[in-house]
Amino acid sequence: MxxxxxxxxxxxxxxxxxxxxxxxxxxFALVLGIGFYLKGRSKTGEDFFMAGREMTAWIAGISFMSxxxxxxxxxxxxxxxxEYGILATHAYWIAAIPAMLFLGIVMMPFYxxxxxxxxxxxxxxxxxxxxxxLSAISFAFMTVLMSGINMYAMALLLDVVLGWNMDFSIWxxxxxxxIYVALGGLRSAIFNEVLQFVLIWAGALLIPILxxxxxxxxxxxxxxxxxxxxxxxxxxxxxxxxxxxQMGVNWVGVVFGQGLVLSFAYWTTDFLEVQxxxxxxxxxxxxxxxxxxxxxxxxxxxxxxxPGLLGLVVLPHLTGASLSxxxxxxxxxxxxxxxxxxxxPGLLGLxxxxxxAGFMSGMxxxxxAFATVWTYDIYRALINKDATDQHYVKMGRWCTVxxxxxxxxxxxxxxxxxxxxxxxxALFSIFIAPLFGTVILGMLWKRTTGQGGFWGLLAGTVSAAxxxxxxxxxxxxxxxxxxxxxxxxxxxDIYRALxxxxxxxVVTVVVSLMTQPKPEAELAGLVYGATEIPQEEQVxxxxxPMFWAVVVxxxxxxxxxxxx
Amino acid sequence: xxxxxxxxxxIWFFIGLCLFVDGLLIFAAGLYQFGHPxxxxxxxxSLHANIWWGAFLAVAGLxxxxxxxxxxxxxxxxx
Numbered sequence: 080m081x082x083x084x085x086x087x088x089x090x091x092x093x094x095x096x097x098x099x100x101x102x103x104x105x106x107f108a109l110v111l112g113i114g115f116y117l118k119g120r121s122k123t124g125e126d127f128f129m130a131g132r133e134m135t136a137w138i139a140g141i142s143f144m145s146x147x148x149x150x151x152x153x154x155x156x157x158x159x160x161x162e163y164g165i166l167a168t169h170a171y172w173i174a175a176i177p178a179m180l181f182l183g184i185v186m187m188p189f190y191x192x193x194x195x196x197x198x199x200x201x202x203x204x205x206x207x208x209x210x211x212x213l214s215a216i217s218f219a220f221m222t223v224l225m226s227g228i229n230m231y232a233m234a235l236l237l238d239v240v241l242g243w244n245m246d247f248s249i250w251x252x253x254x255x256x257x258i259y260v261a262l263g264g265l266r267s268a269i270f271n272e273v274l275q276f277v278l279i280w281a282g283a284l285l286i287p288i289l290x291x292x293x294x295x296x297x298x299x300x301x302x303x304x305x306x307x308x309x310x311x312x313x314x315x316x317x318x319x320x321x322x323x324x325q326m327g328v329n330w331v332g333v334v335f336g337q338g339l340v341l342s343f344a345y346w347t348t349d350f351l352e353v354q355x356x357x358x359x360x361x362x363x364x365x366x367x368x369x370x371x372x373x374x375x376x377x378x379x380x381x382x383x384x385x386p387g388l389l390g391l392v393v394l395p396h397l398t399g400a401s402l403s404x405x406x407x408x409x410x411x412x413x414x415x416x417x418x419x420x421x422x423x424p425g426l427l428g429l430x431x432x433x434x435x436a437g438f439m440s441g442m443x444x445x446x447x448a449f450a451t452v453w454t455y456d457i458y459r460a461l462i463n464k465d466a467t468d469q470h471y472v473k474m475g476r477w478c479t480v481x482x483x484x485x486x487x488x489x490x491x492x493x494x495x496x497x498x499x500x501x502x503x504x505a506l507f508s509i510f511i512a513p514l515f516g517t518v519i520l521g522m523l524w525k526r527t528t529g530q531g532g533f534w535g536l537l538a539g540t541v542s543a544a545x546x547x548x549x550x551x552x553x554x555x556x557x558x559x560x561x562x563x564x565x566x567x568x569x570x571x572d573i574y575r576a577l578x579x580x581x582x583x584x585v586v587t588v589v590v591s592l593m594t595q596p597k598p599e600a601e602l603a604g605l606v607y608g609a610t611e612i613p614q615e616e617q618v619x620x621x622x623x624p625m626f627w628a629v630v631v632x633x634x635x636x637x638x639x640x641x642x643x
Numbered sequence: 644x645x646x647x648x649x650x651x652x653x654i655w656f657f658i659g660l661c662l663f664v665d666g667l668l669i670f671a672a673g674l675y676q677f678g679h680p681x682x683x684x685x686x687x688x689s690l691h692a693n694i695w696w697g698a699f700l701a702v703a704g705l706x707x708x709x710x711x712x713x714x715x716x717x718x719x720x721x722x
Contacts, residue, residue: 096672098668098669098671098672101668102665102668102669105661105664105665106661109657109660109661113657116652138654270654270657273654273658274654274657274658274661277658277661277662278661281662281665281700285692285696289686289687289690289692292687292690293686293687393686419685420685420686421685421686421687421692422685422692422693423672423673423676423681423684423685423688423692423693424672424675424676424693425668425669425670425671425672425673425693425697426669426672426692426693426696426697428668428669429665429669432665
């Protein structure tokens with residue numbers, strides 16, 4: 080394997096030393112070893128798909144956050160920081176923390192009490208079979224597409240930075256993920272996500288530390304960013320009163336589009352995330368897990384956004400060119416470029432391992448969620464209802480392999496259409512934003528009916544896809560859809576999510592008011608007002624989820640004020 | 644902290660093992676570079692980040708590994 084890794088093409092930004100390669104190979108061996116070790120502990124469906132529902136709050140919380148640390152997070156948001164300045168931090172704070180706390184405190188009891196295996200499964204219990212089928216199929220489609228894009232991004236990065244053959248990177252990482260998830264199921268994915276989380280921090284933390292040393296500290300860094308770019312790049316909120324800022328979005332879009340709809344949709348209804356929390360061992364752990372995740376999430380900008388901001392000062396001439404077209408000069412590669420700048424032998428290997436770990440954890444998250452939704456919400460619900468538990472476990476294992484193979488196909492498909500990299504956020508606005516409207520109305524309003532849920536979800540998804548197509552055919556449509564001709568792609572995604580969510584909510588409400596609701600007795604455990612939420616057991620203040628949610632909320636407010 | 648009471652090996656033990664091995668390798672590479680300075684050093688080479696960061700990771704790995712070692716967990720669980 081070492082000789083294969085070392086056999087790289089001449090065009091590369093960095094050359095790995097033998098010790099770097101040993102570190103990378105050791106990582107691959109360890110994740111495979113964990114998969115084989117856990118194989119014997121994944122015999123039943125509950126073991127394979129839900130990790131036995133025995134995770135502690137810490138493990139579920141770290142896994143919850145780590146499953147999100149994929150290609151978009153590490154590469155995409157550091158590049159976004161280079162492009163938009165500190166405004167990119169909104170993705171980690173306003174567009175994550177409130178939603179994560181809301182999931183833990185408000186929504187988790189319903190997901191957990193009804194013992195659903197998945198978010199589409201919740202829709203079946205709350206609404207009807209068509210709602211489940213629609214959300215399961217759209218989720219499965221989105222998940223393999225996301226997984227493929229993740230893989231493509233990793234292969235492209237390793238090609239540009241290290242000169243590794245893209246086929247080699249795609250197949251080695253995909254086969255590794257397929258083996259450890261197929262063997263150990265969700266438990267193996269979660270175990271590896273926790274390991275990957277630690278490695279990402281160990282490998283990436285040095286970049287901002289050394290970067291700040293080179294830049295002469297935070298105040299000097301800010302002064303140089305203002306000198307090189309604009310004062311808007313160092314303020315989170317101050318210049319969001321109008322659309323004339325780096326992102327072309329105002330505070331309404333950030334607060335309601337990104338902070339309310341996109342964020343709540345992703346963190347509370349994307350099954351990739353919710354699955355990790357459903358694996359918690361009890362309700363208190365399930366409520367604590369997103370809060371722990373939120374606490375860690377607040378500090379991720381230190382290893383993702385700050386390197387992008389440092390890049391504005393120490394690598395001031397990067398452009399927005401495609402990574403593959405001009406890798407050495409593209410800000411899409413700002414994170415690996417910073418890694419190469421500061422990390423010598425050993426550290427470079429650890430940094431590359433951290434990036435690979437991020438990509439693999441994102442992919443494993445997608446694949447394990449895909450296997451669960453396919454097996455429980457498509458295969459068992461629509462194709463084979465009466466098979467044994469063992470049969471479904473076997474289906475889950477094969478489905479993991481199948482999901483990886485489809486992801487590989489998607490990765491090669493993406494290669495043909497480089498601009499599809501820009502469409503990743505668009506996928507969320509099309510598939511996840513309307514789903515949030517369906518789930519939240521179903522959870523909080525007893526009057527919502529099955530027909531209302533189904534037609535609302537369908538209308539939201541179709542309208543989002545329609546808006547996306549309109550913008551694609553006629554880019555000036557952002558003048559109407561994103562309220563500004565200056566709107567950048569991210570701003571267009573934010574507003575598309577907001578509109579599709581609103582359409583979903585309006586259609587759901589109107590259709591619900593015209594149709595017959597379920598009797599209240601059938602809504603027990605599913606809807607606020609019809610469910611008896613278990614009281615907090617007699618535990619001290621520091622063991623109460625609400626206490627920690629308030630602490631995290633206060634720190635969140637303080638951070639926003641500091642960087643106002 | 645184990646994943647569950649019956650788990651023979653905690654995830655934290657694997658993490659400790661990984662940090663220790665990686666830390667040791669990085670520390671060794673740093674020491675070698677200290678004795679044989681490279682022709683094209685990285686920026687801020689003078690800080691010798693791989694020496695202190697490698698040592699930090701190795702010590703952290705030892706602590707993680709030791710506190711969550713399977714034999715210690717066995718004792719905790721009365722096995």
